[in-house]
Amino acid sequence: MNWHALGEETVDLLRRYLMLDTTNPPGNETTGARFLEEVLRRDSIASETVESAPGRGNLVARLRGDGSLGGIVLHHHIDVVYADRRYWSVDPFGGEIRDGFLYGRGAIDMKSTGILHLAGMLAIRRAKVPLKRDLILLATADEEAGSRFGAQWVADQRRDWLAGAEYALSELGGIYPASGERGPFGSIVTSEKTGLPLRLTARSEPGHGSMPWPDTAPNRLIRALGRLLAAERPPRVLPEIQEYFARLGSILAAEAGRGYDDLERSLRDPEFRRTFLANRQQAAMLRTTFAVTMLKGSEKRNVIPPEATADIDCRMLRGDDPQEIVTWIRAAIADERVEVSLLNPPPKIPNSSPPDTELYKALGEALRRRAPGVVVAPDILVGFTDNWVFRNCGLHGYGFSPFILGDDEWRRVHGNDERISLENLREGVRCHTEMLLEMAAA
Numbered sequence: 001m002n003w004h005a006l007g008e009e010t011v012d013l014l015r016r017y018l019m020l021d022t023t024n025p026p027g028n029e030t031t032g033a034r035f036l037e038e039v040l041r042r043d044s045i046a047s048e049t050v051e052s053a054p055g056r057g058n059l060v061a062r063l064r065g066d067g068s069l070g071g072i073v074l075h076h077h078i079d080v081v082y083a084d085r086r087y088w089s090v091d092p093f094g095g096e097i098r099d100g101f102l103y104g105r106g107a108i109d110m111k112s113t114g115i116l117h118l119a120g121m122l123a124i125r126r127a128k129v130p131l132k133r134d135l136i137l138l139a140t141a142d143e144e145a146g147s148r149f150g151a152q153w154v155a156d157q158r159r160d161w162l163a164g165a166e167y168a169l170s171e172l173g174g175i176y177p178a179s180g181e182r183g184p185f186g187s188i189v190t191s192e193k194t195g196l197p198l199r200l201t202a203r204s205e206p207g208h209g210s211m212p213w214p215d216t217a218p219n220r221l222i223r224a225l226g227r228l229l230a231a232e233r234p235p236r237v238l239p240e241i242q243e244y245f246a247r248l249g250s251i252l253a254a255e256a257g258r259g260y261d262d263l264e265r266s267l268r269d270p271e272f273r274r275t276f277l278a279n280r281q282q283a284a285m286l287r288t289t290f291a292v293t294m295l296k297g298s299e300k301r302n303v304i305p306p307e308a309t310a311d312i313d314c315r316m317l318r319g320d321d322p323q324e325i326v327t328w329i330r331a332a333i334a335d336e337r338v339e340v341s342l343l344n345p346p347p348k349i350p351n352s353s354p355p356d357t358e359l360y361k362a363l364g365e366a367l368r369r370r371a372p373g374v375v376v377a378p379d380i381l382v383g384f385t386d387n388w389v390f391r392n393c394g395l396h397g398y399g400f401s402p403f404i405l406g407d408d409e410w411r412r413v414h415g416n417d418e419r420i421s422l423e424n425l426r427e428g429v430r431c432h433t434e435m436l437l438e439m440a441a442a
Contacts, residue, residue: 007426018104030057065131070166076114077143189399191352
């Protein structure tokens with residue numbers, strides 16, 4: 001294969017894809033699906049685009065293998081989060097290249113991954129490589145707002161798009177460059193925390209804002225939230241998290257990784273516990289978390305409302321029971337006049353996949369080719385991707401990225417001036433395509 005030409009094509013495809021504004025809401029993912037459809041058509045790859053609602057397009061395309069092994073769903077979401085143009089140094093939908101970086105909302109999360117999937121399929125198609133597995137390109141709507149019009153709609157209304165598939169491959173994971181460590185560190189996402197959307201509702205007598213009293217609904221809610229946020233659920237070290245930190249500790253410089261080889265024991269040390277859990281990413285990997293994200297009270301400043309609500313973004317650690325969490329919150333807030341309600345049921349199965357499958361091993365080998373000497377570990381994503389939907393459909397789902405990204409790049413995800421280096425795109429598409437050949441070529 002002409003890797004140089006494929007790399008340049010990948011840069012051009014992503015640049016054009018980033019210029020499509022698919023901010024969710026409203027999404028308008030159909031524009032992205034039509035773009036992908038046209039690219040596929042030029043290489044005679046048939047695709048189907050269906051809208052789950054007006055403008056909410058979802059696309060599927062399939063390179064067929066001989067059926068001897070289960071297929072791989074290469075899925076990404078077309079939608080992106082809002083970009084406030086006032087705080088960007090470039091147009092977030094301008095596709096600008098500057099100093100070796102391509103800028104745009106979705107550059108990492110996750111149009112770049114979608115273009116790697118697409119470019120890999122194009123290369124395999126052009127080379128006429130016979131396959132033992134189907135490669136299924138799936139581009140969906142609405143991941144950034146819960147997947148209702150995208151992956152969940154596919155699972156409910158277009159399950160045939162997943163026919164014959166064994167694996168689902170999505171975003172994140174990747175390689176963190178060595179910086180004071182003994183070598184680079186890589187991760188493959190095998191598990192995700194599960195969203196458990198909760199609402200606290202306080203009720204009391206309404207009245208005039210000029211005559212407040214202690215037990216108004218907003219006051220009760222505020223006190224309940226204070227008690228919830230002050231409460232502390234004990235950390236729990238899952239086996240894959242212990243493996244993650246043991247491997248991370250093996251490459252950290254000097255004493256930085258001390259205690260990582262046995263977290264349960266180390267967390268009994270108050271100083272270690274305080275330092276370790278002060279890192280919010282690490283703390284979230286070991287606990288079910290509660291973030292107050294939405295508050296609602298009166299419609300007018302001078303009216304004390306009869307009801308005040310707080311929506312809580314709860315992320316469950318695998319093995320936690322939703323009803324136990326609700327019971328724990330009720331005990332923590334200690335107010336019978338504040339209702340705790342579960343807004344949506346969680347997925348039916350544990351949101352994880354085993355780290356010993358053929359695909360997981362191939363992903364690890366791909367990272368080692370991309371960054372020789374990299375130490376690879378399974379990872380729990382504290383957020384979520386559409387993989388939770390496909391795991392619920394019986395597939396093994398993994399998050400994989402052949403990109404080498406430092407803290408500066410990660411901070412830009414959902415932030416200002418999101419970008420990806422051209423080197424990551426050029427080298428990443430080769431790494432990704434070689435992995436697909438290893439897994440699927442007959």
